[in-house]
Amino acid sequence: MDNAHLNEMKKKYVANGAASANPQFAHKSENALVWDADGNRLIDFAGGIGVLNIGHCHPKVVKAVQEQVGNMMHTCQTVMPYEGYVRVAEKLSGVVPVRGHGKVMLVNSGAEALENAVKIARASTGKTNVICFDGSYHGRTFMTMAMNGKVAPYAGDFGSMPGTVFRAPYPVPAHGVSEEEAIRGLKMALKTDANPRDTAAIVIEPVLGEGGFHPAPASFLKAIREICDEHGMLMIVDEVQSGFGRTGKMFAIEHSGVEPDLMTMAKSMAAGMPISAIVGTDKHMDASGPGSLGGTYAGSPASCAAVLAVFEVFEQENILGKSQAVGEKLEKRFSQWEKQFDCVENSRHLGAMAAFDLVTADGTPDADLTAALCKRVREKGLILLSCGLFGNTIRFLMPVTIEEELLEEGLGIIESSLAELTNQTASSRNVSMA
Known part of the structure; x- marks a missing residue:
């Protein structure tokens, strides 16, 4: 046609x-x-x-997916687990630069990864607020629309967004926002709106995606790490668009040397198959009870096969x-x-x-x-x-x-x-x- x-x-x-x-x-x-x-x-x-x-x-990814769907397409990981899920978790735990030993949860999309990262942060800290940044993009679900630092075209037609999400400036000198002003704005948000005792996490893209491909200075990311440590908040890094080799390293955060508590990823993770992940320090990832995290198609066998093939391509090419x-x-x-x-x-x-x-x-x-x-x-x-x-x-x-x-x-x-x-x-x- x-x-x-x-x-x-x-x-x-x-x-x-x-x-x-x-x-x-x-x-x-x-x-x-x-x-x-x-x-x-x-x-x-x-x-x-x-x-x-x-x-x-990519031929390796196509072959891996074809072989997997010829063998098994679905059981639901929470009903009956399968090898691909735990092998992907092992791979991600070994390469994602979170603090300490990393544990993994697989879901279907970038937005779903961010939603679950917020859930995990709340469970681990016992706090609810989230601070995000101007120009950021985290997804199209209601929580992630609230987290986005840009209204149009994502949220304008859908009424009120969830509360307990607060905004801070992202350092973009071309927009008249210096690093010093961004840090001052973040600290001011913690004084005027998002009380640290009620704030679970700061969520940041190390390179703004939809916001214009502006890399955050390493010193700014280090300052966020220090602020989170000072106030008992988690640092969540959103690598949905910047991850899996886009920036010349596996993850953009590696350019700074900063280790976050949680990271989200998707997009090039499986070269076109739908999958995403939250990787975080084990004590945070284990904060909620059995059955609290999951989804019917989360970490599907075919998508897991694609992820494992992508890792092979990175290693060989x-x-x-x-x-x-x-x-x-x-x-x-x-x-x-x-x-x-x-x-x-x-x-x-x-x-x-x-x-x-x-x-x-x-x-x-x-x-x-x-x-x-x-x-x-x-x-x-x-x-x-x-x-x-x-x-x-x-x-x-x-x-x-x-x-x-x-x-x-x-x-x-x-x-x-x-x-x-x-x-x-x-x-x-x-x-x-x-």
Whole structure:
């Protein structure tokens, strides 16, 4: 069925809230390429929003999933456990840098991981409040919508959010928030709103995801660790988007040397299969009673098989080195664009978790140009995503396994599109002035 017919079906049967800016329907994919229902080829710089760090349909992952579903698809771990779940838990315990001995709970999505991390923190501390940060994104369930540091488009239509969630500033100098101001704001929140004796945890993304790909300084993360220790609160690190090699290390928090109490992860953990995890210090993870944590599909056998295959790929194919190399190539290209285009500024990257901002002539965020660029490159065969508190950030989430010629082709599409759009803007300005 072609794109046109599928769009008609979507319009008739799919809820408007489940919208997509892309009118093309994916039909098949391989590493960094996707073909739509009409047979058009697209280079993928989105990776399913950071899910495909090792590419579409990696052969090792496909084989592992096929073998697992041919043997057993489901029992529910709480009814009858299976080897894959405990093997994944063992692997994660060995690589996730939480304090002390790590224990693991598997669930289905990033939001579900964050929900359970809050439950675990409350059970362990006996306290209820949670502090999150401006620009953060943690999910679309009610608790995680309350935790998000951005209203639109996630929470605006759904009424009141759960209470006991408080906000602090995230250090983004480009937004006028220094590290010192962010620390002062956090300490002020503990004095004015979130009494430490009632606050279970501080939840932070070491690199803001939807908030614009801004890395937190190591010193800021260390300050949060110290504040949590001072007040008996848990430090929860959300690595749903930044984990599994995106930043050149297995987890972004490793760049700082900080050890959190709990960490959440999902997305590239299973290369496209639905699974997520909470990993934490054993005394915290064991704080709630038997049967208090779980879910019907949590840690499904097929998804566990995919995770184990992903670990093999990381061990055998130098994925972290590839992530660093992609990040270095992006950094060089971004630097060129900042000199070539007045609208490009504030480029940044941590490994292959990279972004730049688009601004107007007076330096204000240009969300319109950002949307136009994403649309123009799609017309030329490139999938590209925006993000950011002001909607003016172009982010890069291509598979780190992308072939060099495809990476260069995709970057060339962005460059030519920027040239066309900025020339159009200049021409329109000249016409209006005349």
